[in-house]
Amino acid sequence: MLNFNPSEETVEIINGLKRFIDKVVIPLEDENSELLYNERNYYLENGKRHPKVEELRKKVRMESAKAGFYNMFGAQELGGEELGPVTSLLVQEAIGKNYPNRKLIETVVIPSPFTNGLTPVLNGLKQELKDQYLEGIRTGEKTLCFGLTEPDAGSDVWGIKTKAVKDGNEWVINGTKQWITNSPYADYCMLFAVTNPDMQASRKGGITCFFVDTKSEGFDVDSVVPVMGEIGGDAGIISIENLRVPEENIIGELDNGFSRAMNGINNGRLGMSGKCIGYAQWALKQAVDYANIRQTFGKKIGEHQTIQNMLADCAMDIYAARNMALHCAWKIENSKKQPTKEISMVKAYCTEMMGRVYDKVIQIHGGMGLSNELKLEAGYRLARTLRIPDGTSEIHRRTIARRLLKGDLSFN
Ligand SMILES: Cc1cc2nc3c(=O)[nH]c(=O)nc-3n(C[C@H](O)[C@H](O)[C@H](O)COP(=O)(O)OP(=O)(O)OC[C@H]3O[C@@H](n4cnc5c(N)ncnc54)[C@H](O)[C@@H]3O)c2cc1C
Incomplete structure (x- = not known):
């Protein structure tokens, strides 16, 4: 049943x-x-x-x-x-x-999920480093960032240019990272760099994940990137210049950093989807409350059919998003196999759904919807932002279409 x-x-x-x-x-x-x-x-x-x-x-x-x-x-x-x-x-x-x-x-x-706290990426840390660093991360005293994206490599992560060159028992790393969430505040970075350019060129490996103390010489967060109307932010640009990292700080295996990067990314995508579903429900509740109070032309705006249509559209969107996300989460929990197509559908749909719902809810509030006071505009900006990190909507559509074209037409 x-x-x-x-x-x-x-x-x-x-x-x-x-x-x-x-x-x-x-x-x-x-x-x-x-x-x-x-x-x-x-x-x-x-x-x-x-x-x-x-x-x-x-x-x-x-x-x-x-x-x-x-x-x-x-x-x-x-x-x-x-x-x-x-x-x-x-x-x-x-x-x-x-x-x-x-x-x-x-x-x-x-x-x-996966970019901070006890992320499964850290499963690949050597025991000695686990003993040294995990307690601080577990208690919440210390935080992490996930340094993969670069100015010239976002969706196409295989194109990263940050290089690590072996020198004795150390790796010397040079490059730039951009858009790295929490980097201006983090104690440690999971840093991705090219260790074997030939393997990288064939897109079969050659990228390694390093555990780096952000206080190390040669690791500098130059600036914060303010996004969507904020005067500051969470994401930073990192300059890496002759940063020396001991061999034992490699997370997992040499040249196999991407399997690390993907370890846990799907939980991040589902978590983000859950957040969108929650925000959208909160916003719809604000719209319903307002529609029951605000009067125009001698009646509550909730009695105008156009307002009713917008409320109903929001409800349909939320219901669809919530059930597809729950089904996908249930699938992951019960099959142990990552349902790639479904995760992409959920991430793209839920983030876009939140934007649609906030757009309508702002419209229902008229001028008040634009005021900072109600926090609808803040949610609207957040929704717009979420369509880009953890895979853009276009990259997720690409994944979905590729699976379909390979014959994965299952919706169970
Ligand atoms: C708020 C925020 C936080 C972030 N946090 C982190 C972090 O902590 N760590 C980290 O490493 N990165 C992080 N990122 C980076 C994020 O993962 C990238 O921004 C994202 O992958 C897109 O890369 P890009 O910005 O370089 O866009 P591009 O890859 O340059 O894409 C530009 C446009 O082209 C489209 N496009 C690209 N390739 C294709 C294709 N094959 N088919 C169709 N369309 C395509 C994209 O969808 C987009 O519309 C963050 C980004 C943001 C905005």
């Missing part, structure tokens, strides 16, 4: 997480609202977050780790609980639906 109810365990986790956020995080946000919700205080002149914001983020991470939430999706091999994709999707949905646009919640209470 089909069962669409979340397990009791998942419901308990979500309720516990909400209690933790309400008791620990929201009061901290309220006490610091002038710092957190005024961009001029939140960011420094150079676009980095204010050190006091960083302190608060660290405090929340560490409290969340103590309360058992920070590592619940972290790799089991590294001490995380590795809860499955269905729970991950529903937890991200709950965060988006109940706490949208909160500065100390998203990617703080639970780290970004």
